[in-house]
Amino acid sequence: MFTFAVKLHINNFSSIMANMIKIKKGLDINLKGKASDVLLNGGKSDSYAIVPDYYNGIIPKVVAKVGEKVKAGSVLMIDKNRPEIKFVSPVSGEVTAVNRGEKRKVLSIVVKPDAQIEYEDFGKKNVASLKGEEVKDAILNAGMWPFIKQRPYDIVASPVETPRDIFVSAFFSAPLAPNFDFIVKGQEADFQTGLDALTKLTTGKVYVGIRKGSSVRVNGVETVEVEGPHPAGNVGVQINQIKPVNKGEVVWVVNPTDVIVIGRLFNKGIADFSRLVVITGSETTERGYIKTIAGCTINSLVAGKILEGNEAVRIISGNVLTGTKVQKEDYLGAYDNQITVIPEGNETNDFFGWATPGFGKYSVSHSFPTWLVGKNKEYVIDARIKGGKRAIIMSNEYDSVFPMDIMPEYLLKAIIAFDIDKMENLGIYEVAPEDFALCEFVDTSKIELQKIVRNGLDLLYKEMN
Amino acid sequence: MKALRNYLDKIKPNFEEGGKLAMFRSVFDGFETFLFVPNSTSKSGVHIHDCMDSKRTMTIVIIALLPALLFGMYNVGYQHNLAIGSDPGFLMTFIYGFLAVLPKIIVSYVVGLGIEFTVAQWKKEEIQEGFLVSGILIPMIVPVDTPLWMIAVATAFAVVFAKEVFGGTGYNVFNVALVTRAFLFFAYPAAMSGDQVFVRTSDTFGLGAGQVVDGFTGATPLGQIAIAGKELIGSFQATNILGEPISTMDYFIGLIPGSIGETSVLAILIGAVILLVTKIASWKTMTSVFVGGAVMSLIFNMIGTTVAMSVSPLDHLFLGGFAFGAVFMATDPVTSARTETGKYIYGFLVGAMAIIIRALNPGYPEGMMLAILLMNVFAPLIDYYVVEANINRRLKRAMK
Numbered sequence: 001m002f003t004f005a006v007k008l009h010i011n012n013f014s015s016i017m018a019n020m021i022k023i024k025k026g027l028d029i030n031l032k033g034k035a036s037d038v039l040l041n042g043g044k045s046d047s048y049a050i051v052p053d054y055y056n057g058i059i060p061k062v063v064a065k066v067g068e069k070v071k072a073g074s075v076l077m078i079d080k081n082r083p084e085i086k087f088v089s090p091v092s093g094e095v096t097a098v099n100r101g102e103k104r105k106v107l108s109i110v111v112k113p114d115a116q117i118e119y120e121d122f123g124k125k126n127v128a129s130l131k132g133e134e135v136k137d138a139i140l141n142a143g144m145w146p147f148i149k150q151r152p153y154d155i156v157a158s159p160v161e162t163p164r165d166i167f168v169s170a171f172f173s174a175p176l177a178p179n180f181d182f183i184v185k186g187q188e189a190d191f192q193t194g195l196d197a198l199t200k201l202t203t204g205k206v207y208v209g210i211r212k213g214s215s216v217r218v219n220g221v222e223t224v225e226v227e228g229p230h231p232a233g234n235v236g237v238q239i240n241q242i243k244p245v246n247k248g249e250v251v252w253v254v255n256p257t258d259v260i261v262i263g264r265l266f267n268k269g270i271a272d273f274s275r276l277v278v279i280t281g282s283e284t285t286e287r288g289y290i291k292t293i294a295g296c297t298i299n300s301l302v303a304g305k306i307l308e309g310n311e312a313v314r315i316i317s318g319n320v321l322t323g324t325k326v327q328k329e330d331y332l333g334a335y336d337n338q339i340t341v342i343p344e345g346n347e348t349n350d351f352f353g354w355a356t357p358g359f360g361k362y363s364v365s366h367s368f369p370t371w372l373v374g375k376n377k378e379y380v381i382d383a384r385i386k387g388g389k390r391a392i393i394m395s396n397e398y399d400s401v402f403p404m405d406i407m408p409e410y411l412l413k414a415i416i417a418f419d420i421d422k423m424e425n426l427g428i429y430e431v432a433p434e435d436f437a438l439c440e441f442v443d444t445s446k447i448e449l450q451k452i453v454r455n456g457l458d459l460l461y462k463e464m465n
Numbered sequence: 466m467k468a469l470r471n472y473l474d475k476i477k478p479n480f481e482e483g484g485k486l487a488m489f490r491s492v493f494d495g496f497e498t499f500l501f502v503p504n505s506t507s508k509s510g511v512h513i514h515d516c517m518d519s520k521r522t523m524t525i526v527i528i529a530l531l532p533a534l535l536f537g538m539y540n541v542g543y544q545h546n547l548a549i550g551s552d553p554g555f556l557m558t559f560i561y562g563f564l565a566v567l568p569k570i571i572v573s574y575v576v577g578l579g580i581e582f583t584v585a586q587w588k589k590e591e592i593q594e595g596f597l598v599s600g601i602l603i604p605m606i607v608p609v610d611t612p613l614w615m616i617a618v619a620t621a622f623a624v625v626f627a628k629e630v631f632g633g634t635g636y637n638v639f640n641v642a643l644v645t646r647a648f649l650f651f652a653y654p655a656a657m658s659g660d661q662v663f664v665r666t667s668d669t670f671g672l673g674a675g676q677v678v679d680g681f682t683g684a685t686p687l688g689q690i691a692i693a694g695k696e697l698i699g700s701f702q703a704t705n706i707l708g709e710p711i712s713t714m715d716y717f718i719g720l721i722p723g724s725i726g727e728t729s730v731l732a733i734l735i736g737a738v739i740l741l742v743t744k745i746a747s748w749k750t751m752t753s754v755f756v757g758g759a760v761m762s763l764i765f766n767m768i769g770t771t772v773a774m775s776v777s778p779l780d781h782l783f784l785g786g787f788a789f790g791a792v793f794m795a796t797d798p799v800t801s802a803r804t805e806t807g808k809y810i811y812g813f814l815v816g817a818m819a820i821i822i823r824a825l826n827p828g829y830p831e832g833m834m835l836a837i838l839l840m841n842v843f844a845p846l847i848d849y850y851v852v853e854a855n856i857n858r859r860l861k862r863a864m865k
Contacts (some may be wrong), residue, residue, distance in 0.1 A: 029513070093727040147666065246863035320512045342512065349470050350502035355524055367525050367743040368516055388498060389517020389593045396747070405859070409803065410852050418634025425856040439510045441771040444519055445635070448510040464531035 001050075020217045021209075021241045021293030023228030027364060027438055029175045031244045031347070033341075034365050035280045035287035035399070037182040043292030045300035048091050049108040050338065053326075055279050056153025056332035056454075057461065058085065060106045068095045073120030073142055073271035076109045086161055088143025090273035092118040108331065111295075119270035127196040127266050132162075139262060142271045145333065147258035147379040152243050152429035154454075155180060165243060167202035168195070170256040171219075171226050174319035176280035178337050180256055181237040182289065183276045183359040186218075195221050198254065201430045209238040231403065236435045239406040245430045249318050259339050261294075262390030262455075277332065279305055281341035284378040292332070299328040301339050310343035314383045321437035322450070330382050332443035343360040345382025364401075364442050389393040390445040398439040407431065408439055420463065428460060473497055491585040497547075519634075523594045525743050529736035530601055530793065536732040537725040539560035541609050542673070544664045544722055545708055548683070549675030557672075565669045566725055569604035572613045576620045595634030595641075595799075596624065602642035602793065605726025606786065606834075607649060608662035614837065615656060619648040639841045640800045646834050658830070660684035662704055663722040672707035677817040680708050681798045685722045687785045687823065691830035693772035694797050701772045716783035732781075737792040746796035749805065752834035754811025758782050760813075761820035781820055790833035795840075802844045804851040811847050815840045 052060035059080040064070060071092040079085040089095075091113040100108040114279060122142050127135065136159060139145050145258045150157035157163070170180045195218055210216045212227035235253045245251055254262075257275055264272050273294040278285055281300060286305045298315055306313060316323035317333040320340050321337050324333055324399050332339075357369045362379040370377075398408040406427035414422035433450035440449040479486040480493040497503075498520070507514065539555075541562030546552060553561075585592045603620055628637045628642040634673045664683040668674035684692075686703040688744040693701050702710050706722055715721055719729025727733075738744035769775040782788060795801060795815045802811035814837050822832025829835065832851045 031513075032588065075861065087492070169569055211855045213800070219795050243864065244859075246859075298741060314512060316512055323512065325508070325512065340512075346504050348504050350504070351469075355521075358516060363516040365515065365517040365580060365744060366830050367521055367745065381513040383512050384502070384504055384514065385507050386502055386514050386516050387520065388503060390593060391633065392593075393519055393635045393799055394745075395798045395801075395808075396805060405855070407855055408515050425859065426852070437511055441513065442517070444515075444517050446514065448516065453679055 022302035026229035156431035190263035193260035539608025
């Protein structure tokens, strides 16, 4: 009935040339505190932990006992409903605590590491000669299954299903995000092996989205070059552009850094959860990459690297849009490759802020003069919400930073009303909360959109299963 | 500033739950956030936020309205002096108009914000700033001689029945200011139309007293067009209140009788530029209204059996409340179409409908108010079809 201006285009995928996606909608928030491609010291943590809250769609059941000696790769916890999904210790040592909160909810399982890490032996395997089921079992047994998430619902994937396709976005586009090209240096073989393993798990294809101009080269998978502002690197956006998820279909997604860990499992036969984490943000004194192991404390990453001033700072595990607010004694997010430190800003008093011209204040709207300054200026943005929560008033705010063929405002309204038919029709199965992060950033009405989407997905999952 | 902050922090506990002034909590909160951008930080979700908030949005709309408001004040004085045949100079002319308009602004704000504050306190919510714009729109779209009590009654009606019962700013179906105007129009027709209401002939607070000159007629150009019928076709000539001929240029500048803020297309265009540069109003809606109006007038020009039909497109767009409605009312994001395609359709139909009412209904010389209110009703329907188109396309994709 109506013709829409199609702002996004995809080249013909059957062509021999590299596949290309060009994203126009979106926003690169130019934050101060970028890291350069250097390795920093640090990362030696005095405890490591599994934090169930970092995973969606699982019910934790602790199997390790306090005082027990474990190796790297020993099972600490399983999913109650799907016991084949295991969560293993990233290091060898002693289980020192199972922390519980209200209603005995498991908060964390803590392991005190040995001086030298001992690994469970899973045996080196040649992926090429393995069947899909064997690859699946290997990943499950080594506790790496939680790396694999599925759309719809954005939860840890179900091992009994076979996905239509698997998507890996090797392009981190979020503010201050790590550079995957740097991370993968020296680990290309593990990355390739990990991708080979993934190809065994699907009857369809494995798609790898890489940044335009990236030096990452992989074989045996569909490589798609992605160009454009954030959220171009979000795997959800790439799925929507490459081959969208329709009702009844399931696709899996894996972080490229986790693909490397899976590859290592097959190449070395051990569960080696070491990874590079980038330290970024305006409130840091030293910025760069730290080699550490999943589940380490935040303190082991940021100690001595935070600007000591009078003002409070906020430490985020992850990026400023989708990360988790953490304290120094908390643990690194299960899927995170990044720590961002920004000012908290709760001591700032902005007198008549809504009326003053507001030089130097960051806004995508043209009602602040920042849009005249140009895109190269870097901004220090604190954690203030900078306004009161309102009903949705302005229209088209979300669309301009939402590069999917989905109407974000209407989908959100359907989720709030929990109208299942509408949600399905408007694309709930394609989205994850992270896809709405930029919408939440630009929202004049300061609504917590990611939370709405998360709750909607969880409720829908319950309703459907 | 620091002292003020400290003082606020000192008195704040009184307004918290259980404090002795807890019943004024929303009001305190409203004033506190008015003075200082709230410094609460995000607890979950994104850690950084854009500096834009709804207070800033509303402020910019008000700034955009100021040129038209100030011009309107001057024009009130100008028309008055023209009617009594005196020339007290620019400043006194403006002051006369300022004094005539100010009480209306005060009444509109006091009544509307009073209700908003009460409801916010009752619902234990923050005060929403939506009425800051409605409150200044209301005095700008009424004739200058509207009695204050009428404005008070109509404002109260609109705020309660067009806004609060729906849930407040963001949930209303109709533009609140236009509901006020419609209430006045239908409840007190004698005070809202005719040729006696658009020019203030009496004195204001003792200022500008005088006798109306001979040959005075207070009819607006649109009023003249409406009563001209078909006899004068080809020879119709709009006049000012002294019977002197006026042209398109006069319509553009706006020193003609009409509702307070609507007469000057020039001043309104300054506001339009502010709204478009800051991207607060949708250029799609705004331009579509003008396009719709122009296309419809061209069609009527071709029929051309009455004076109203033969008015040129440009004159139609410049006259009455057309430009004001297109720039400030049709673009209200809450009550207009929200989808991008919908905005073109919505805007076009607003413009077309306004001209249809003007040309075909001699009882209503002006059609803009009714056109926008009518399209407010249809906006969700337009959006519905645009969303359905998206749904259908997505379903087709699944079929492949």
